[in-house]
Amino acid sequence: MDDVDRKLISALRHDARASLSDLAILLGVSRTTVRGRIERLRQRGDIVGFTVVLQDDTKRDPVRGLMMLGIEGRGTDRIVRQLSGMTAVRAIHATNGRWDLILEVGTETLEELDGVLGQVRRLDGVANSETSLLLSTRKSG
Template sequence: MSEPRKEAEKAKYSPDALDRRIIAHLRADGRASLSKLADALDVARGTVQNRLDRLLETGTLLGFTARVREDYEMDAVHAVMMIEVVGKSTTQVIRKLRGLPEVHALHTTNGKWDLVANIRASGLAEFDRVLREVRMIDGVSNSETSLLLSSV
């Protein structure tokens, strides 16, 4: 399939109720087996496999992750970074940001800032490196970062 056609398919795909139920189960248990998901959803194992393949292929489901206790990364640096993008380079900037493992979530927004990134780094030196990398991305014109000090 050609690249433009793949992109068009991704844009057209809209998850249905079963897809949303699969995603909800995976949010609760990202390691759930196909059989466990099929039993929980009362569908065939092959149906779950086909749906997962489509969710991954269309980019609806980006992958699977492990959840850890909040105190697991006691020395980790958590921050919120607001990012201003030049012109029509938002898609390119998003692609680059998604490639940084320290960017745990990325959101578009309105107002002065175009994007908001949730950043987690193992320490201040790594955090400093991530800030430099983000600011060096072509299309990033300005940013403002706030460290998250404690949860209340």
């Protein structure tokens, strides 16, 4: 991946609906080059899809937290499958160091968050956890 590919991906992250012409002007290359690079990035798996962000998506989850989990034994894959089915779990990150997984959790109220945290803690194989509430987000994505 070269600088043009990285700039193209950055531009698509900003506006995935940008026209090939606009992207070509921004990058200083031809429309054909932009089309070819997007196709190559998709075929290689660097770009796996495009998405739509709705206004409601930006307003949801007034209560958000990061939950760090320590897992006993070899149950991580099973626990990840269980967590994936929980609607309040927005993301699951595998990590190194003290914690095995870090979850991004979002709910409407503190009471709902408390319920989700309890549900996660009760999963067989979760040895310990620590949760931090997110107070503000200065940069995302």
